[in-house]
Amino acid sequence: MLTPHHRYRCALGKLQPNRTDLDAVKEEGWRKQRILVINEADERLDLVEREIVRRIGERLYGKGGQRDG
Structure with missing residues (x-):
């Protein structure tokens, strides 16, 4: 007689986070709230765009990520 083989599921499996x-x-932040998050080294940007992102970041947050004022 063959019995069904049940897989044991650990109760802790529900607590594991889903990858985001x-x-x-x-994209959703940009579309809904007009918030733009950009990595200066994003390969989709050309050299001029990377420089613009770097300059905006330095103007808003200072060089090395430290805020001015």
């Missing part, structure tokens, strides 16, 4: 698609979160 960060690009989808960034």
